Structure formats: structure tokens, C-alpha cells
Amino acid sequence: MEQICESGSDNLNIVIISHGLTIRIILMRLFKWTAEEVESLISPKNGEIRILELGHEGKYSLALHHDDKTLEKWGLSPQMILDQKQRA
Structure with missing residues (x-):
């Protein structure tokens, strides 16, 4: 993923x-989450969408398209949600 992001293309969607x-x-690899954090997450349902977008600091975040309530419903801890907001 990092190699793709470094390709220099501004119009890249994956x-x-x-x-x-x-x-x-x-998500674990991208956000450097621990195994325990990943185990606390709820798996996406069939057809459910998780959108990552590049933030202003050049880091990907779930918080640009999903609100706190949704992130909490997915099993993100308050610290993980704060990290997503900082990345946005």
C-alpha cells in the first residue's frame, strides 16, 4: 500500500x-494496530463499505468519511478513534 501511495499519482483510487x-x-498493517486491537474490531458485513482517504498530513484515515459513532460501532477504542481523527 505504501509503495502505491508513493507512486506520485494524484488520481489513484483503489x-x-x-x-x-x-x-x-x-487496517492493522496500515495503522500499526496490535493483534488485540484487531480482535476487538467487528468484521464488515457482506457489502459493507469502509472508506479510507488520504488526510492533509499524507496519512490515511477512516475518520474522513465515518463519524465517531460508526467507528465505535465497528469496535474501535477511544484511542483508536482519536488516532483516526489526528490522521484526518
Whole structure:
């Protein structure tokens, strides 16, 4: 993912369609979450969308398209939500 982001293209969109566990593992790698944090997350339901967008600091965040209540419903801890807001 980091190599793709460093490609220099401003018009790059990526769609990943996968199983819930795989999506959580991708988020774990991207956000450097611990295994315990990932285990606390709720797997996406069939057809559920999680949108990551590049923030102003050049870091990806879930908080640009999803509110605190949604992030909390997905199982993110208050600290994880704060981190997502800082990345936005």
C-alpha cells in the first residue's frame, strides 16, 4: 500500500473487495494496530463499505468519511478513534 501511495499519482483510487478478516489485517498493517486491537474490531458485513482517504498530513484515515459513532460501532477504542481523527 505504501509503495502505491508513493507512486506520485494524484488520481489513484483503489478498491479492495475481500473477507472481513483480510480487511482487518490490512487496517492493522496500515495503522500499526496490535493483534488485540484487531480482535476487538467487528468484521464488515457482506457489502459493507469502509472508506479510507488520504488526510492533509499524507496519512490515511477512516475518520474522513465515518463519524465517531460508526467507528465505535465497528469496535474501535477511544484511542483508536482519536488516532483516526489526528490522521484526518
